[in-house]
Amino acid sequence: MKVAKDRIIALEYRLHLGDGQVIDQSEPGSPLSYMHGRGQIVPGLEGALEGMGVGDAKKVVVAPAQGYGEHDSRGLQEVPRTMFPANAELTPGMRLAAQTDGGEVIPIGIHEVKGDTVVVDLNHPLAGKTLHFDVTVRDIRDATAEEITHGHAHGPDGHGHDHD
Ligand code: ZN
Numbered sequence: 001m002k003v004a005k006d007r008i009i010a011l012e013y014r015l016h017l018g019d020g021q022v023i024d025q026s027e028p029g030s031p032l033s034y035m036h037g038r039g040q041i042v043p044g045l046e047g048a049l050e051g052m053g054v055g056d057a058k059k060v061v062v063a064p065a066q067g068y069g070e071h072d073s074r075g076l077q078e079v080p081r082t083m084f085p086a087n088a089e090l091t092p093g094m095r096l097a098a099q100t101d102g103g104e105v106i107p108i109g110i111h112e113v114k115g116d117t118v119v120v121d122l123n124h125p126l127a128g129k130t131l132h133f134d135v136t137v138r139d140i141r142d143a144t145a146e147e148i149t150h151g152h153a154h155g156p157d158g159h160g161h162d163h164d
Pocket of ligand 1 (some may be wrong): 147150152154
């Protein structure tokens, strides 16, 4: 069986940004389980996995446009320093979660601190980055009818969500 649309893939992966320093990876012995062809992983990686078989390993280099997108300068916004707790130490490069008035939690990065204002970055932290994946396909199976209806993987390797 090969990696193809609507199959459930168990994938071991490691991600670095070109310097070999791993910034994300699947837990040892616990590969990522996802439904192929549904945009659940970045497009450049999904395309490269197409047609691979169980046990196949590959190095995949993904350009930003096929990864988390280019860095968008419109995502840089100035907000008053008072939006942050007074005792919070804000340093460029730091990441935190902010809550909107609607209660939604959004991840933001601190881009620059200029006295009374802070330039925050609302881009994905990996926007503008070239992604280097080392991947090994550990398992491939057909999705169940239920998984196809839901559009994601279930079961012991899935996200363990409730079916009520
Ligand atoms: Zn489901």
